[in-house]
Amino acid sequence: MSFSIERYKEESKNLDTTGIDWQAVTASPLSKGDLFCLHYMMDIENHVPLYLSHLLVTRACMDPILTAFLACWNYEELWHGENLAKLLNLYGIEFDAQDRIANVRAHLGFQNSVSILSTMVGSWLLKDFSAVYLTIGAINELSTLTGYAALIRKSGHPVLKDLLNRIIKDERRHYAFYFNSAKEWLAGNEKAQRVDRWMLNRFWVPVGQGVKTQEQVDALALYLFDDEQGEEDLLTLDEKIGRLPGLEGIELMSKALYAARERRRQNPEWAWRLIDNEEWAVAPPKKSPVGELTTRRSHGEAELSVLEGT
Numbered sequence: 001m002s003f004s005i006e007r008y009k010e011e012s013k014n015l016d017t018t019g020i021d022w023q024a025v026t027a028s029p030l031s032k033g034d035l036f037c038l039h040y041m042m043d044i045e046n047h048v049p050l051y052l053s054h055l056l057v058t059r060a061c062m063d064p065i066l067t068a069f070l071a072c073w074n075y076e077e078l079w080h081g082e083n084l085a086k087l088l089n090l091y092g093i094e095f096d097a098q099d100r101i102a103n104v105r106a107h108l109g110f111q112n113s114v115s116i117l118s119t120m121v122g123s124w125l126l127k128d129f130s131a132v133y134l135t136i137g138a139i140n141e142l143s144t145l146t147g148y149a150a151l152i153r154k155s156g157h158p159v160l161k162d163l164l165n166r167i168i169k170d171e172r173r174h175y176a177f178y179f180n181s182a183k184e185w186l187a188g189n190e191k192a193q194r195v196d197r198w199m200l201n202r203f204w205v206p207v208g209q210g211v212k213t214q215e216q217v218d219a220l221a222l223y224l225f226d227d228e229q230g231e232e233d234l235l236t237l238d239e240k241i242g243r244l245p246g247l248e249g250i251e252l253m254s255k256a257l258y259a260a261r262e263r264r265r266q267n268p269e270w271a272w273r274l275i276d277n278e279e280w281a282v283a284p285p286k287k288s289p290v291g292e293l294t295t296r297r298s299h300g301e302a303e304l305s306v307l308e309g310t
């Protein structure tokens with residue numbers, strides 16, 4: 001698996017959607033589980049700028065190759081979220097994509113600032129911290145593309161399949177960058193390998209957790225991977241990450257699936273109730289109106305402010 005940053009910089013662009021048969025979105029049904037996953041995935045794609053804000057307070061910003069990658073990566077991810085929102089809107093689910101993004105972020109509140117500060121401190125105290133976020137990047141990209149492939153299989157929806165296959169091509173490039181960069185950092189560096197393994201075993205969580213609750217993460221995992229093929233996909237994923245120096249035999253995504261199964265065993269309603277109740281809508285934040293967070297105001301309010309000289 002090779003990756004050239006020069007080629008990536010030249011070729012990076014917004015997702016090519018030429019020829020996608022958007023008119024046919026409503027011609028095939030999407031199940032409640034498909035819709036739950038699509039909302040989850042859209043929210044996490046749209047959350048990338050906040051992940052980026054974490055990375056840019058670390059030593060990562062000292063590496064021009066990494067910052068060049070992040071600039072293109074962030075742009076490409078933007079279009080993944082945009083196109084997933086477009087598909088959902090065309091399917092008949094009404095929401096304003098910008099309001100939804102702002103609402104998801106508003107729910108994070110103080111926890112996001114604490115998380116940024118701890119990432120910053122960790123990075124400046126631990127020289128090999130880079131190995132950890134590069135490895136996490138590789139796991140996240142690989143689990144994202146594995147999740148999209150599973151959703152294609154589960155939904156059987158032709159337009160969704162076409163869109164996700166195009167997104168998967170981007171995710172593969174992202175995975176190649178993170179994997180190769182992590183490998184470079186870890187090769188011959190036993191201390192970094194130990195730090196990486198230790199941190200992953202203790203602090204790693206599946207992509208989206210933190211923005212989404214444990215039960216939401218479990219609902220996605222159980223819908224997409226709780227069958228023979230799904231479990232095999234996750235074991236293969238772990239095996240691929242285990243090819244990084246020092247990570248042989250590591251269990252991450254498969255362990256997350258088994259833990260989700262266990263929580264459902266203890267409470268049979270766990271996770272599925274979210275899918276059944278269509279809990280993908282985002283409730284408006286209690287104390288932070290969207291306008292306050294984004295400085296956006298409705299047209300009328302903006303005009304009034306100008307007239308009042310405020």
Ligand SMILES: [Fe+2]
Nearest residue numbers: 045077080171
């Ligand atoms: Fe993406």
Ligand SMILES: [Fe+2]
Nearest residue numbers: 141170171174
């Ligand atoms: Fe990606």
